Amino acid sequence: MAKTVFxxxxxxxxIVVNQVLHDNIWAQYAATFLLGGCYALAFAKVKFLRGGKAREVSK
Structure with a gap:
């Protein structure tokens, strides 16, 4: 459920960021790229979003 809400x-x-940057195409590309990276990083690092399916490997 947390993944869906997130x-x-x-x-x-x-959507809001792209609406704010409506006339600046390169800023939209950069914002989309950065927000996509933050989204992927959040799923990789935030424990409650992983849901216990991902294991941490320690040496």
């Missing part, structure tokens, strides 16, 4: 909120944030 994804919907992230999509809303992306």
């Amino acid at each position: 994804t919907i909120l992230w999509a809303a944030l992306l």
Whole structure:
């Protein structure tokens, strides 16, 4: 459930950012790229979004 809510909120944030940067195409590309990277990083690092399916490997 947390993944779904997080994804919907992230999509809303992306839409808002793209609306704010409407006339600046390169800024939209950069914002989309950066927000996509932050989204992927959040799923990789935030424990409650992983849901226990991903294991941490320690040496």
